[in-house]
Amino acid sequence: MSIISVEHLRFRYNSVDVLRDISFDVSAGDFIGLVGPNGSGKTTAIKAILGLAKQTNGKICLFGAPVQQFTEWHRIGYLPQKLVHFNPHFPATVREVVSSGLFSTKKFPRRIRSEDRALVDEAMRVTDVTDLEHELIGQLSGGQQQRVLLARSIVNRPELLILDEPTTALDPEARENFFALMVELNRTRNVTIILVTHDIAGIGKYASKLLYLDKEVVFYGSFEDFCLSEKMTKYFGKFTQHLICHRHGDS
Amino acid sequence: MEILSFFQYGFMWRALIAGSFTALICAVLGVLLVLRRLSLIGDGLAHVTFGGVAIGLFLKQHPVYVAIPIVMASSLGILRLVEKARLYGDAAIGIVSSIGIALGVLIASVAGGFNIDIFSFLFGSILSISEAEVLTSILLSIVVLVIVVVFYYENFATAFDEEFAKVSGIDTERINALLVLLTAVTVVLTMKIVGILLTSSLLVLPPVTALQVARSFRSTMATSAICGIASVVAGIFVSFLMNLPTGATIVILNFLLFLAAFTYKSLTRGSTK
Numbered sequence: 321m322s323i324i325s326v327e328h329l330r331f332r333y334n335s336v337d338v339l340r341d342i343s344f345d346v347s348a349g350d351f352i353g354l355v356g357p358n359g360s361g362k363t364t365a366i367k368a369i370l371g372l373a374k375q376t377n378g379k380i381c382l383f384g385a386p387v388q389q390f391t392e393w394h395r396i397g398y399l400p401q402k403l404v405h406f407n408p409h410f411p412a413t414v415r416e417v418v419s420s421g422l423f424s425t426k427k428f429p430r431r432i433r434s435e436d437r438a439l440v441d442e443a444m445r446v447t448d449v450t451d452l453e454h455e456l457i458g459q460l461s462g463g464q465q466q467r468v469l470l471a472r473s474i475v476n477r478p479e480l481l482i483l484d485e486p487t488t489a490l491d492p493e494a495r496e497n498f499f500a501l502m503v504e505l506n507r508t509r510n511v512t513i514i515l516v517t518h519d520i521a522g523i524g525k526y527a528s529k530l531l532y533l534d535k536e537v538v539f540y541g542s543f544e545d546f547c548l549s550e551k552m553t554k555y556f557g558k559f560t561q562h563l564i565c566h567r568h569g570d571s
Numbered sequence: 572m573e574i575l576s577f578f579q580y581g582f583m584w585r586a587l588i589a590g591s592f593t594a595l596i597c598a599v600l601g602v603l604l605v606l607r608r609l610s611l612i613g614d615g616l617a618h619v620t621f622g623g624v625a626i627g628l629f630l631k632q633h634p635v636y637v638a639i640p641i642v643m644a645s646s647l648g649i650l651r652l653v654e655k656a657r658l659y660g661d662a663a664i665g666i667v668s669s670i671g672i673a674l675g676v677l678i679a680s681v682a683g684g685f686n687i688d689i690f691s692f693l694f695g696s697i698l699s700i701s702e703a704e705v706l707t708s709i710l711l712s713i714v715v716l717v718i719v720v721v722f723y724y725e726n727f728a729t730a731f732d733e734e735f736a737k738v739s740g741i742d743t744e745r746i747n748a749l750l751v752l753l754t755a756v757t758v759v760l761t762m763k764i765v766g767i768l769l770t771s772s773l774l775v776l777p778p779v780t781a782l783q784v785a786r787s788f789r790s791t792m793a794t795s796a797i798c799g800i801a802s803v804v805a806g807i808f809v810s811f812l813m814n815l816p817t818g819a820t821i822v823i824l825n826f827l828l829f830l831a832a833f834t835y836k837s838l839t840r841g842s843t844k
Binding site for chain 1 (some may be wrong): 736781
């Protein structure tokens, strides 16, 4: 069964096409690297899938339900792009922020109960932020904040995890650890992952499929097929394609 | 001796009770407003109330009853401008408040003036509170606090990261609407009781003081409430002893609390470096 189904998605903003006739499916257990140049519509596609941006045309289904009618948000974990969506001076501790990832599992009136503590502890342990639990989020470094927000996105044990450029604030070692964690979630817990990044070579090593967007779907398939694709050779030029795939081979 | 004589006056007790409850709700709502960058909404809605009161007097209806729905609609208008027209909160508040005051002036002019001093509805005095107004402030406080407690996590999530809150299934537009509607009702009802100067300052100063020293969201709420209530109680005592205007004394004490918290934060941050 498709976890995500996108059919003929079109998105226009100020009379400009941001996305044109996008169609693709994501199956359970997929690890998708969503890649493309700046302004290619990656974040818009993610926001449309999550119902945060209203598509101009097309149909999007999450777990078989049209996104407009989707209510099972506890099945999804989301890590937004960069750290632009929250006030860095917000007086919240790391534990409070991570706990907020559980709100999607609660019905009105939402309450965090003592039995939820173990889930929060586990998410903080996995993302290595346990020592920071009483610190204010605004007092952490960019990399630490990113790990806290990742903990928030996995605390509800989602079936689908959507991450928008999650590694931008991470150093190379932290980035490798991050990807290793994604692979573990994907393989041991069968979490379906969509990870937006510019680093094609970096994600190629881990993702089961690459979805290359440039306002439309340019390529959708495995990294190996990406490297052999004549369409991508024409798109990038032989030299750039070789650099991407050669770097991947080296690593 | 002077302190003891304080307790002989019923108006002082009424000021203490109504002032403390007003401070409590303003401090709690204020934290949520300041974190959403809507701190000046109290001032803005006060200007709209001026228009609402003028319409009420013009229509020969009770001005407060006419002002409440107008101010509630205006608070939603501010929210709409922020969400749909993508304006910053301060710009949206500026637009709505200037329209409100312009409307009040126009209506007052067309009516050729009113028999009642329109400003008496905007600049109530904390020392001239009636028993009914004390009851109003207590009931309003209970309603506001119950709603804030019931929607505590929704408010936290929406104020911290609205996009993530939406993906958590929270109807953030309703939560935002609830917050500004509660603020609108609070502003209109408490303004008549304690005056616009005090209401709008209690919405801003205790929260920003709490933000200097608080260690979590929950403690920010608690610290803000303590600062608000402490400043009102101390302000009433000090103004009584020194024969000063009560509202203004409370505002200055609030500012001194902010300065103390800011200095403490600067010193402790310096010592940890």
